[in-house]
Each structure stands twice: as structure tokens, then as C-alpha cells.
Amino acid sequence: FRRLVNLHITLLLYRIYIYLTPLPEHTNELFRGVLGDNTWVLSSLCSNLMHYLGLSHHLLALNFIIGSFGKKSAWSSAQVNVTDTDFDGVEVRVFEGPAKPGEPLKRSVVYIHGGGWALASAKIRYYDELCTAMAEELNAVIVSIEYRLVPKVYFPEQIHDVVRATKYFLQPEVLQKYSVDPGRIGVSGDSAGGNLAAALGQQFSQDANLKNKLKVQALIYPVLQALDFNTPSYQQNVNTPILPRYVMVKYWVDYFKGNYDFVPAMIVNNHTSLDVEEAAPLRARLNWMSLLPESITKNYEPVVQATGNTRIVQEIPQLLDARAAPLIADQEVLQHLPKTYILTCEHDVLRDDGIMYAKRLERAGVEVTLDHFEDGFHGCMIFTSWPTNFSVGIRTRNSYIKWLDQNL
Known part of the structure; x- marks a missing residue:
């Protein structure tokens, strides 16, 4: 008691x-x-x-x-037809927007919701409203994936779900059923969904058997690495509401079914200290002193421990897996990715993950649009209706949909 x-x-x-x-x-x-x-x-x-x-x-x-x-049940309006179904055993919610005059085939976006790989749903109001708006404003078919969550499944099962559902959707007969143009399909997601979208994009870019390739990828404040929890944005926003650093590290540990006892050590980068040999080849790919502009690095100093806890990576090797951390992928993988949009927010521990990924993609020859919001905070893009109808939420959503309209 x-x-x-x-x-x-x-x-x-x-x-x-x-x-x-x-x-x-x-x-x-x-x-x-x-x-x-x-x-x-x-x-x-x-x-x-x-x-x-x-x-x-x-x-x-x-x-x-x-x-x-x-939670919202599937419903249809005069403009958007909404149905719940499954693609190869994976639940999805499909939003079919109106056909565009003179264009018999529609463009399409596969959307992956956020929530730390453990929370939220394609069926909650925020994502239902976002995908409805996308379908209507883009005259598109939006496939929102209801992937399985922690603690029912762990990495890499979430990736398997989104890959399986997307591959099913890309089949010619399925695209035909939904009147989708096979040359105008993109993948998108926010936060942990942005992580899964980036992982899916990298996997599809290397799949020689995939006939229909993705035209674009759009990543909204994506979480992209678990090697350095002391980037300038992690230091600046360590206790910022919505997603403080401690909570983000716990999401990573949950995703890998790891031990919470490791969290304090990971917060100070003991899991990637200089004596952790497994991390050595990847440090150069995460050198934020060369990947971030001076306006971001300011007076922040890298936190690199000489000695740390070598047990962490030995027990959780997934921390160094590019499928979990797309930011550390080989340059040869990055150069085959499609045109990319990355939205970042100033008041977000994940800000620098997105900015660094944009820089690595640019160096690999990928066309990238980095859309940064000085007054943005993590999760803001889904806060567009009462009582959370915030100005920055509406502006980020409009900017995101505008880019899709112009590039998809």
C-alpha cells in the first residue's frame, strides 16, 4: 500500500x-x-x-x-468512399476520392500512421480526417495501413505488415480495381509511421521483382535513428511536451522488446560509445556536425562516450539495423530512392533526424524538399479540427498536401 x-x-x-x-x-x-x-x-x-x-x-x-x-467507423460521403478491408491479411482503410475530370485513373498514397510503433490507429478520428482530406483534395485513393502494434508484435513485424499490404496493393489487378495509375503511387507516414515509410521505400528501391515503383515518399517528422540521443534537437527539446527524449527512448526499447534498465545509459549514448565496435562503421553516417547547418548546431557539442555499456547493442542488435534506423543505410541504397518530401518541426526531438536524412539523400543525388516549421511541434499535423485545430497543424497539413498535389 x-x-x-x-x-x-x-x-x-x-x-x-x-x-x-x-x-x-x-x-x-x-x-x-x-x-x-x-x-x-x-x-x-x-x-x-x-x-x-x-x-x-x-x-x-x-x-x-x-x-x-x-475511433471512427468506416463511412462514406458524397466525395469520399471509405471502406475497411484487408490486403494479404493486413487490415487497411481505403479512402477513394472523386475522379478528376479527364483523368480516368487516380493517383494514390499508402499512408502509415504514427504512435511509437505501439499506439494509435488508421481508424482514430485524427488519421481518418487526414486521409479523407487527402483523398478529396488530391482526387486520390489513400490506403491507410492498420499494422500490428507493440506489445502484440515487435520489430520487424510492423515493417513486414506495411510491406505485405503495399505489395498486395501494387498488384495490377488490385490497382485496376481501385482505378489507380501504377505510375503515380507514393508512400507516406508521420513519426513512427514515417520511419516505416522510409524503411519500406528503401526495401522497395532494392526489389528487382517489383514492377510498379514508388513515385514519391513523404515523411512527416520521421524518427530515423537510435544511435544518438544527443543531437542538437534532442538536447534543445529534451523536456518538450508531447514527445520528451525519455519517452522517445522508451518507444525504441519497447519496439525492440528490450530492457528498460538500458534507458538511462542510452540517453547519454552509452550504447554507441567508442568501445562498442559494432557501432563504429555507422558513426560517420550520423556525424551531425557535417550533416546539420550551423544554424542548427549552434553551440551544441556531440556526446561521445569513450567507454559505455557494450551489453546494450549485444542484447538489442536491432539498434544498428538500417530497417529500424533508415538514416544509417548505405549510400548505395539511398541513391535509388524516389523524390522525397520531409517535414520537420523546430520544437521536436526528431527535428534533426529529418534534416540529416534530407542531407544524406541530397548527397546521394535524390531530389529532396525539406519543409521546416519554426513554430511546429511533434504531432502537430493531425491537430486540425476542434478542439485541437491549431494554426500550425492546418498550415503543415496544407503544405504537405500541396507538395503531393504538385509532385505525385
Whole structure:
């Protein structure tokens, strides 16, 4: 009982801390709005309490709470036809936009939702509304993939799901069924969905048996590496609401079914210290002093430990797998990728992942558009309707859809 009381006190203090944490100047209104009734924080606290009491895994509990606030059944309007089906055993929600006059075949986007590989759904309100808007404004078919989540499955099963569903969709008879132009198909995703979209793009670019190639990829504040948790954006936004550094590191550990005891060591880069031989060949690909402009690096210093915990990478070798961390892929892989759009936000620990990937792609000869929002925060693009209809959410969504309209 005493331990339970101590836990409640700790959670209460954490909630007070969240309210009192100084917020970035340009995002005060945004974050105060999101935290107005502290829904996200309270949901996290409740799920952690349920985990502590042995009632449910904290991610299952949190996802249940998220779903209860906004699951939408498939519905159709005059402009967009929405159906739930499965592609080779993987659940998908398909949004069929109106045909464009004079164009019998539609373009298409395979969309992969975010949520740390563990949360959210293609069927919650935020993603349903995003994909509906994309289908209507682009006169397109949007395939939103309902991939399996942690803790039911772990890496690389999420990648297998999105690859399997997309390969099924790319079959000529399936494209014909949905009246999709095989030469105008893109892949996109936000956050962990951006990670999966990038991994899918790299895999498809190397698949000689794939007849229909992707025309574009569009990555929204993607998470792309787990080697360095002290890039300038991780240092700058270490305690920023929505996605503080500690939470992002825990998502990585969850994705790999790792040990939470490793989290403090990973936060200070002990898992990629100089004595970790497995990480040595990859450090050059993640040298942010050469990949980021001075306006980003400022006075931040790299955190490179001489000695660390060699056990971490030995027990979680997935940390160094390019399928999990597309930013560290070989240059030969990158040069075959399609035209790319990357959206980044200033107040986001993942900002530099996206900027570094854009630079590596440019060096590989890929045409890249880097769309940076100074007042953006992680997750903002799906906050476009009341009560979370924030200006930066609407602007990021409009900019993203405009790029797709012009390039797909």
C-alpha cells in the first residue's frame, strides 16, 4: 500500500511539473491548448498505474484510452468512399476520392500512421480526417495501413505488415480495381509511421521483382535513428511536451522488446560509445556536425562516450539495423530512392533526424524538399479540427498536401 501511495505522489508531482515546464516561445498557445485539460498526461498516468497494478500492459491500456476518445467507423460521403478491408491479411482503410475530370485513373498514397510503433490507429478520428482530406483534395485513393502494434508484435513485424499490404496493393489487378495509375503511387507516414515509410521505400528501391515503383515518399517528422540521443534537437527539446527524449527512448526499447534498465545509459549514448565496435562503421553516417547547418548546431557539442555499456547493442542488435534506423543505410541504397518530401518541426526531438536524412539523400543525388516549421511541434499535423485545430497543424497539413498535389 505504501508503494502505491508513493506512486500516486510521484504521478501528481510529475503532472505539476508538466504544467510548470517552460514552453518554447512560439508554441505557448499550442502546447497550453493541448495540455489544457491534460488529457494526454492523465491518460499516460492512468495506463502506467494499470501496468503497475498488473491489470494491463501500459501500452495496451494507453491505446485503449486513445481509441475510446476518437475511433471512427468506416463511412462514406458524397466525395469520399471509405471502406475497411484487408490486403494479404493486413487490415487497411481505403479512402477513394472523386475522379478528376479527364483523368480516368487516380493517383494514390499508402499512408502509415504514427504512435511509437505501439499506439494509435488508421481508424482514430485524427488519421481518418487526414486521409479523407487527402483523398478529396488530391482526387486520390489513400490506403491507410492498420499494422500490428507493440506489445502484440515487435520489430520487424510492423515493417513486414506495411510491406505485405503495399505489395498486395501494387498488384495490377488490385490497382485496376481501385482505378489507380501504377505510375503515380507514393508512400507516406508521420513519426513512427514515417520511419516505416522510409524503411519500406528503401526495401522497395532494392526489389528487382517489383514492377510498379514508388513515385514519391513523404515523411512527416520521421524518427530515423537510435544511435544518438544527443543531437542538437534532442538536447534543445529534451523536456518538450508531447514527445520528451525519455519517452522517445522508451518507444525504441519497447519496439525492440528490450530492457528498460538500458534507458538511462542510452540517453547519454552509452550504447554507441567508442568501445562498442559494432557501432563504429555507422558513426560517420550520423556525424551531425557535417550533416546539420550551423544554424542548427549552434553551440551544441556531440556526446561521445569513450567507454559505455557494450551489453546494450549485444542484447538489442536491432539498434544498428538500417530497417529500424533508415538514416544509417548505405549510400548505395539511398541513391535509388524516389523524390522525397520531409517535414520537420523546430520544437521536436526528431527535428534533426529529418534534416540529416534530407542531407544524406541530397548527397546521394535524390531530389529532396525539406519543409521546416519554426513554430511546429511533434504531432502537430493531425491537430486540425476542434478542439485541437491549431494554426500550425492546418498550415503543415496544407503544405504537405500541396507538395503531393504538385509532385505525385
